[in-house]
Amino acid sequence: MTSREFIRWARKSEPGGFPWWIAIAAAFAGFVAWRGTTGAWLAGAIVAYAFAFLRVPFLMYWRADASLLAQLPIEGAALFDAALYRCVVAAAITTAVVCAGAAPLADVRPLIFAGALGLAAAFMLPAAVVWSAVLVANDQLAAVAGAQTSAQGASATLGAIPGFAATAILAPALIASPWLTGGTAKLPAPVVLGAIAAISVLAIASARAGAAKVMAVILRDVSALDRQRLATLEIRPPTAIERAIGGLLGDAALPYAKTARLMRRRYPMAFALGALAFLVLAIIGLAQAPVEWLIATLVGVALYAGVLAGRLGVPPIELPRLALPFPRSTLRRARRAWLVGWWAIFVLAPGLFAALRTEPTLGGALLGAGTLLVLII
């Protein structure tokens, strides 16, 4: 099967949904027009690309069909090209949203900035995640040969390298960002953005040559490792926070305890991203950053909370076919308690601190709106 044929099949297997990105682009443009500053655009753009970068491993190999694809006699090049195609489409959508957001600024510099980060999302991050997966696959092969290895170490590689690559792209871009408003940056923006674009193209060219040979191995080993890692991770009793929240829930305590344990095991990323949001909000508060950073971060976290709310109601967290004697209202209360707990710890507490240190009225109103949203969904 050629790359083109396989991509056609892959596209068929993923039904298109509502184009939410158009609404997000319009909202972003509205936000930038309201604030009227390049800083507002930059804050939104960085949050958008941070999400795009973190999504890349899920587009490449952490997918439901990974183990099936690994078994089929599909050439590694086709597997890699299809994965890359998904990344390019996702990066193009993110870039379109970010460029639409820059429309009120009527300036070409944000578009150049977005273009460089878009190339990184499309090419550099996929190259980095494939490289980390190759290391893991080689590690697994070494384990078969008798060398020492560990699931935790391999998993750390899978998470750390893409995270490091994302930081290595966003940090210099931020340092060079005064160029957007004609200011003097510590790093020259043309050099930084040009380097990001050039390295992205070179990285994907070199990754494609190597990845095509091992893509099937990557899919098989990473999906197997993912199963192994998540299955053996955190088979632990409820935490003190979970017990405290459960104690307040009455008849919803049991389904809440179940949801809390399953979310810890199945979606550890929710806690990693929550911790990241906590850190970013704390830095915004400590640095008394412009309120646009607080707004962009809160919007991003609120969108992610919406994703989590969707996951709470479906397998493997909720099993309607198990036909247990819980009223729907009890299950809803348990799910809401988990989401509100997550929001309170990772967003509300540091968000209040950041709001008080930046713009208490606007920040407080946004936090209130976000909390209300979490309570409703």
Next chain:
Amino acid sequence: MVATLDGLVVQYGKRRAVDGLSIALDAGEITLLLGPNGAGKSTTLAAIAGAILPSGGRIALGGEDLATAPRALRGKIGFADQPPALYEYFTVEEHVGFVAQARGASTALVLPLLERLGLAKIAQRPCRELSFGMRQRVGLAAAIVGPVELVLLDETLNGLDPHAARSARTVLRDAADQGAAIVMSTHLLGVAERMCDRVLVMDKGKLVSDVRGAELATLLAKGPTAIEDLYLALIVDEGVQ
């Protein structure tokens, strides 16, 4: 009488999966639900369990209409779906323990039950790591743990090795002896006929045969393939297929 179905209808779009089914299920009775693929067996079991909403008719448990009865009444119904619905990130003990607690029972029941079903050794393994047969057994354990009065098993005996099948039969017979009504759909007629007290045959959503008591004893006395012969005779004689 544990449960009654009165004119049960389940409609999928234009297709009637269950078409006016009326049966009464008695305490202490193991009922075998037979029928060709697509006969409506699984849909019937899922509708009784409350996993899908009936389009018409009435399902009553202990005289109470399940549509209006308190949700807690469903704690008396155990259901093993096909494939069994398991919390993949729970260990076997956690999964069965959670179901027991949801039904208001003690988790102290769990380990002895797992022991009886030959699952004690894998009690601490996550459900997602289990083989097909083990998943079936965990589904069975979850269906019968706690104060269940009606146990619904959808192809749950499929994929069990001979030891597991025997222990499953023993556990189910004990549950029936303690007053539970057990209904199981299966195509493994040889396994099921060794333990059933009643045979229901469905086709195209309707009940086409109901054999029990002396009639069933007479049938079984005819030989080891008596139920299979009954099934095949019904299909041919009534022109069902």
